[in-house]
Amino acid sequence: MTDPQARFEQLIAKLRTSEYRLTPQRVELIRLIATSDGHPSASELYSQIRIQFPTMSLATVYKTLDLLKELGEVLEIGLRDDSHYDGNKPYPHPHLICMKCRKIMDGELELAVKNIVQEVEQSFGFQILKHQLDFYGLCPDCQKKKK
Amino acid sequence: MTDPQARFEQLIAKLRTSEYRLTPQRVELIRLIATSDGHPSASELYSQIRIQFPTMSLATVYKTLDLLKELGEVLEIGLRDDSHYDGNKPYPHPHLICMKCRKIMDGELELAVKNIVQEVEQSFGFQILKHQLDFYGLCPDCQKKKK
């Protein structure tokens, strides 16, 4: 995992070199998404930002997320209900979603993913460009509580 | 792949034994979803059904799909844009989605999936109950056309 502060500065630098403007709203959203170790949704980010910027609109949150998506610095995870965003690992990777507490964990499974992608390409002649691998179930904590 | 006619009769039988009513609208939707070898969306099913039942409403399509989902006879595939439904293999399995022609193929990868699920469970202590594995890329046909 990257250092949040370093990630924040990296994102700011990217916007600067890409000649995008650094508005306070953008900087704050970037700070949040770089600091967050989870997978916030647009409305979660919105609520957080409104603490510092009461005038911030949801539209701006989406516009900024779109911008970061275009830059390849944020990954959108589209679940059944609503989308969540990962600004720390902006490349496809598996997610483990707890069906009880709704927590989203990252699956560190590089080798296994590489293998299954390779198998898909070989078996079906598909050229895989990206993927979304979501595993739903019970996280360790919720399994304990259940007993 | 199951025989469409057999699958249709199987679904009808399930509704009958579950004491759900066999309305013409339901029977037609079931016929479509059993016959379809693809992964129709709600609105695609709606358009199809309106050929036979011009008064059919989208609400009824969704209500019927919900019913079939509850019965475990239809799998919902929630993509970024809209959901598609599979009435022939109503259990989680990988999908290969062509980013050019939007075609959805089934990935027959039982062993590979079993392995990766097992690895997730072991590595993270997660108890996996279901999954959604989507691979996006170019299908063989679109790769050829590209050249």
Place this chain on the structure above:
DNA sequence: CTAACTGCAAAAACTTTGCACTTTT
């Protein structure tokens, strides 16, 4: 006959868009 189902229309939930105003550079 009655409980279940349909269709309509309205609502819900999330995201996008247009435009006047404001701010970064």
Place this chain on the structure above:
DNA sequence: AAAAGTGCAAAGTTTTTGCAGTTAG
């Protein structure tokens, strides 16, 4: 000063819901 970004409100999508009328069993 000019271009870019913000905020508001309206519109767009897909799915859900409530209810009066209709129909399968």
